[in-house]
Amino acid sequence: MKNRSIIKTVFAFLCFLLISTQVFAGKKIHTVFFEGEENELHVYRINGSKPGKTLLVMGGIQGDEPGGFLAADFYADFLLEKGNLIVVPRANFPSILKKERKINQDMNRKFLDDNIFNYETKVVNVLKKLICESDCLLNLHEGSGIYSSKWESKEKNPKRFGQSIIADGSLLKKPDSQKSVHLEKMAKKVIDKINRHIENKDHFFHFNNHRTNDPDSIHKEQLKSATYYAYHICKIPAFGIESARFLPLEQKVLQHIYAVNGFMEILDIIPKTPGIDLKKPQMQYMIISVNDSTPVVVEKMQRLKINKGDMIQVHDIVSNYERGLSIDVIGLGNQFNDMKKRLIVNESTRIEAKKDFYTCGSVFLDIDPKGSRVEKKQVIVSESSKTSSLRYKLKINGRLKIVDNYSHVIIRRGDKFIIEDIIAGIVDPSKYIVNFKGFVGNSRNNSGEDRGYLIDTGKKVLMKRYSVNKKDQHYYVLTTLNGKEVGKIFIDIQS
Ligand SMILES: [Zn+2]
Structure with a gap:
């Protein structure tokens, strides 16, 4: 027991180091609230090199509105020249996993006058603090139908939300002698920008003034929403961005991005890097331990042999996405996320990896029918296809790439390359030396170990004489x- 607590302390310290280096390098702070609970909440604070206003971008407060949370997700990867972003891509992760609007209660009706205690309360309490820390709030949604100020049809009328930017009033009165803020003007500026990208006039965005606190408002339910809390309590401009639910996903995400970009422009928040790429979620491997053994890497579709009654624990999954990941041990655990749970397995089963509500890969737990007792620390992973056991986890321009041993990796000159680690099956990867020949990671103590160093191939950091024919094109990494x-692995640099 004592050992375990030492390990925990060391681990916590390593995490702290990791987080603090991120702060210095990228001016980005990633905080996890309620870690290990169903309602784990990830908050990304991105600070520009120059000071400025802070925009809070919130997605996924209702789990069946992916247009909002997938758009918010992009901003978690932003870097800024000026100003700040606070990004909460998935305010209500359990509801996203279920692809449902709510679990216990609509989370967006809990910001004022609420006394029911559940996980939603805990999350909302964090969100409230973040809102009051910000200069502006955007809550990204998908809405039904299309909003129109006049009644046109059942699907297009003042009660609908889709294709609108919502505010709780047209003016925000600031305390004391400060000038009021014209929410309507702000929204209309942004709406102009969004509509430039919309071909079908019937799908144009409009300003949707809920006049939430007016006696004759038709949206009294919004008195408990995040934007009204921002408007009424924190006295900051706040908008609900609603893309119409029926539109194709890419279009919804893009509209949200135009909206967020528009507000960033108004607030003079200047980005360094945008980008959009909705790739298909693909799990690469899971890290699993059996009866508290050293964790092993189990790749997609591989089978892990265990005995009846063994305790398994999934520590992590690696996929082409870093956020929104969860696992479900079929038939065990609970209906949300079984990550890090210690579960006793009595029957063969499958562990399914998910990214939000998309299934992105499985591994299998096979109960050995003979029941021959496997040594406690020895875990057998069988391959469904042949691969050499050693693989490389690379990051090229920030993107994760897993490559097989003895393969060629083609990069372009100028690419930023990091050997993150090797995946070595059950052997501790720190026992290996991974050496990029011609690159010196640590010049004070050149052990040859080059994992974790950023290799900027655009700068002259590689020593030509180590390349094939000294042509500065073909290098290799020796393990x-x-x-x-x-x-x-062989690194081929194209000019
Ligand atoms: Zn919504």
């Missing part, structure tokens, strides 16, 4: 264990 070669 050794106890001084013996166990693997290589």
Whole structure:
């Protein structure tokens, strides 16, 4: 027991180091609230090099509105020249996993006058603090039908939300002698920008003034919403951005992005890097331990042999996405996320990996029918297809790429390349030396170990004489264990 608490302390310290280096390098702070609970909440604070206003971008407060949370997700990867972003891509992760509007209660009706205690309360309490820390709030949604100020049809009328930017009033009165803020003007500026990208005039965005606190408002329910809390309590401009639910996903996400970009412009928040790419979620591997053994890597579709009654624990999953990941051990655990849970397995089953509500891969737990007791620390992973056991986890321009041993990796000159780690099955990866020949990671103590160093191929950091024919094009990474070669990958740099 004592050992475990030491390990925990060391682990916490390593996490702290990791977080603090991120702060210095990228001016980005990632905070996790309620870690390990169903309602884990990830908050990304991105600070520009120059000071400025802070915009809070919130998505996923209702889990069946992916247009909002997938758009918010992009901003978690932003870097800024000026101003700040606080990004909460998935305010209500359990509801996203279920693709449902709410779990216990609509989370967006809990910001004022609420006394029911549930996980939604805990999340809302954090969100309230973030709102009052910001200069502006955008709550990204998908709405039914299309909003129109006049009644046109059942699907297009003042009660609908789709294709509108909502505010709780047209003016925000600031305390004391400060000038009022024209919410309507702000929204209309942004709406102009969004509509430039919309071909079908019937789908144009409009300003939707809920006049939430007026006696004759038709949206009294919004008195409990996040935007009204921002408007009424924190006295900051706040908008609900609603893309119409029936539109194709890409279009909804894009509209949200135009909206967020528009508000960033008004607030003079200047980005360094945008980008949009909705790739298909693909799990690469899970890290699993059996009866508290050293965790092993189990790749997609592989089978892990265990005995009846063994305790398994999934520590992590790696996929082409970093956020929104969860696992479901079929038949065990609970209906949300079984990540990090210790579960006793009595029957063969499957562990399904999910990114939000998309299934992105499985591994199998096979109960050994003979029940022959496997040594406690020895875990057998069987391959469904042949692969050499050693693989490389690379990051090229920030993107994760897993490559097999002895494969060629083609990059372009100028690409930023990091050998994050090797995946070595059940052997501790720190026992290996992974050496990019021609690159010196640590010049004070050149052990040859180059994992974790940023190799900027655009700068002259590689020593030509190590490349094939000294042409500065073909390099290799050599992996050794106890001084013996166990693997290589070849790095081909294209100009
Ligand atoms: Zn919504």
